[in-house]
Amino acid sequence: MTTLFKKKSQCCGCGACREICANRAIEMTTDWEGFSYPKVNQTLCIDCGRCKAVCPIHIKDEKKEAEGRTYLGAQAKDDHIRSSSTSGGIFPVLARHVLSQGGVVFGAALDSDGVVFHREIEKTEEIRLLQKSKYVQSRMDGCYEKIRKYLRDGRQVLFTGTPCQCQAVRQFIGKQGDRLLLVDLVCYGVPSLKIWKQYKTKLEKTYGGRITSFCFRDKRHKDNGHTVSMCIGDREYSHSMDQDLFCKLYFQNYIIRPSCHSCKFCRVERESDMTIGDFWGIEKVKPDMEDGMGTSLVILHNEKGVDAWERVKEHFRYFQCKKEDVLQPRLRKPTPRSRRRWGFLVLSRILDLGTAERIMRK
Numbered sequence: 001m002t003t004l005f006k007k008k009s010q011c012c013g014c015g016a017c018r019e020i021c022a023n024r025a026i027e028m029t030t031d032w033e034g035f036s037y038p039k040v041n042q043t044l045c046i047d048c049g050r051c052k053a054v055c056p057i058h059i060k061d062e063k064k065e066a067e068g069r070t071y072l073g074a075q076a077k078d079d080h081i082r083s084s085s086t087s088g089g090i091f092p093v094l095a096r097h098v099l100s101q102g103g104v105v106f107g108a109a110l111d112s113d114g115v116v117f118h119r120e121i122e123k124t125e126e127i128r129l130l131q132k133s134k135y136v137q138s139r140m141d142g143c144y145e146k147i148r149k150y151l152r153d154g155r156q157v158l159f160t161g162t163p164c165q166c167q168a169v170r171q172f173i174g175k176q177g178d179r180l181l182l183v184d185l186v187c188y189g190v191p192s193l194k195i196w197k198q199y200k201t202k203l204e205k206t207y208g209g210r211i212t213s214f215c216f217r218d219k220r221h222k223d224n225g226h227t228v229s230m231c232i233g234d235r236e237y238s239h240s241m242d243q244d245l246f247c248k249l250y251f252q253n254y255i256i257r258p259s260c261h262s263c264k265f266c267r268v269e270r271e272s273d274m275t276i277g278d279f280w281g282i283e284k285v286k287p288d289m290e291d292g293m294g295t296s297l298v299i300l301h302n303e304k305g306v307d308a309w310e311r312v313k314e315h316f317r318y319f320q321c322k323k324e325d326v327l328q329p330r331l332r333k334p335t336p337r338s339r340r341r342w343g344f345l346v347l348s349r350i351l352d353l354g355t356a357e358r359i360m361r362k
Contacts, residue, residue, distance in 0.1 A: 002045050002052075004038050009258040010057055011037050013137060013190075016168035017051035019144040026051060033345055034194025035137070035257050056167035057259065069268065070300040071326050072309075073279045073286055074318035079293075086133045086217045086225055087278045088296030091160055093315050094183065094308065095127045103156035103179075105130065106147065108138040110214065114200045115193070118143045118161065120150075130160075133217045133225075135250055137190035137257065140165065144172045151176050162187045163265030166272045181308055184270060186277025186297065186328065189260030189335045191250050192345075198353055199246040209233025216247070222292030224278070245354055253338035254345070254360070261337040266330050268323060273305035274298065277328075285325045289317070297326050 004026075005011040013036045018026040025044035028036040038051075052058045076082045076089030085092060095105045099122065106120050107130030117139040121130060138161070147169060150157050156179045159169050166184040173180055204211055209232040217225030218238060228247060229238035241247045249255045268275075279297040283290040298318075300306045329335075338344075340360045347356035 002040050002042070002047055002049075004040065004051060004055065005057075007258075008035075008037065009262050012057055012162075012164040012168075012259045012263075013037060013257065014056060014165050014168040015140045016054040016056070016144060016172050019140075019142075020050045020054045020172060022048075022050070030194070032194075032349070034192035034196075034255075036139075036193075054168060054171040056164045056171060057264075059167070059171060069323070070306065070309075071321050071323055072296075072298040072300070072318050073282060073289065073321060073325075074296045074298050074313075074316040075289060075294070077315055077317060082293055083219055084128065085131055085294065087276070087294040088316070089294075090276045090296040090298060090316075091183070092127050092131055093312050094181075095121075095130070095158060096124055097308075097312050098156055098158040098181070099124050099127075101156055103158060104150050106143060106157065106159045106161075108134050108161065110134055110136075112212070114197060114211065114214070115139065117141065118165075120146060132215055135191055135216050135246070136193055136196045138165075140168075144169065147180070148173055148176065151179055155179065157181070158183065160276075161185070162190065163270055163272065163275075164259075164263070166270075167265070170271060181274070181304060182272040183274045183276060184265075184272040186275060186330050187260075187263075187265070188250075188330055189253075189256035189263070191246075191255045192257070195249060195255045195345075195348060195353070196246065198348065202245075202353060203230065203232065207232040207235070207237065209235070216241075219293055224292055224294055245357065249344070249353070249357060252340075252357075253335055254341050254357075256335060256337075256341075258337075261334050263334040266332065266334045268299060268327070268331055270299075270301060273302055274300055274308060277330075279326070280328045281325070285321055286319055289319075297328075299326065 025041045081089040116134045116136040160183040163184040166182045213231040215229045218227040218229040226241045228244040279295040282295045
């Protein structure tokens with residue numbers, strides 16, 4: 001009998017197990033907290049073990065030392081690219097290069113119903129759909145097989161996502177990944193889709209319209225993306241991230257997936273080709289580059305990552321630094337679990353999110 005996990009902290013919800021199952025014995029189901037988990041139909045399961053072979057949590061943890069890696073801080077020279085990106089603009093430049101070579105790019109997009117899902121793009125004008133942070137776990141339905149097909153067709157593929165998603169793609173593709181570039185993110189943890197949907201409904205009720213766009217990290221105030229903006233109906237609204245209810249719940253660690261609190265990827269040593277994120281602390285390392293518009297932290301893990309960087313570096317202002325310069329919290333250890341997490345999630349089932357949050361603060 002196949003058992004994929006004993007505790008929910010042992011499943012990151014990547015869905016690779018479902019995609020690899022030839023007998024379709026696995027389906028993803030959503031629990032009361034709003035996170036998806038695989039459920040095995042034991043009648044259809046033949047215990048082939050393929051599901052465990054692609055699981056980024058089940059695989060043997062072979063920690064590689066950080067020696068030989070390259071650490072960079074970078075800003076796109078094109079101000080428009082940087083202003084429309086969460087940090088320094090690494091992803092859109094990489095994506096543009098891959099697309100110019102006839103490749104395909106996979107990343108997270110937010111649909112009109114507020115669901116975040118991974119999708120592929122093949123046109124430069126579509127890059128904007130995959131830019132910016134989305135503080136909701138993305139669905140990976142169908143992506144694994146599509147990536148394998150594109151690679152078999154001889155096309156280059158750029159995949160960007162959370163570290164566990166990148167590891168799952170790597171395990172799924174296996175030896176066919178010569179033309180696959182894996183770029184993972186410095187990840188705080190993924191929040192509940194259920195809570196995000198409740199928040200979205202609350203906003204639409206408050207402002208009397210349908211949300212048509214939402215930006216978790218708006219740079220209009222040159223505050224390194226600490227502004228939240230949205231379009232509801234025919235009007236735009238914005239406020240500080242500190243005032244945004246969903247961001248409060250997220251950064252108080254009330255709504256993060258259980259596995260994120262024990263994430264083994266919260267370190268410099270990773271199996272991706274490149275890691276990107278915000279270069280927090282840039283004002284201490286390179287103060288002349290701190291202008292409130294974002295700087296990217298870039299870690300090149302291997303030759304493939306170095307080669308990708310060499311092909312696009314002319315589009316950036318950048319500097320090389322030491323490992324110690326980039327060691328922000330999520331590259332040292334996972335996000336801690338709040339002692340009030342369970343209490344908030346229980347209250348959120350019966351109370352308004354704002355009311356539940358205020359009660360937990362008392």
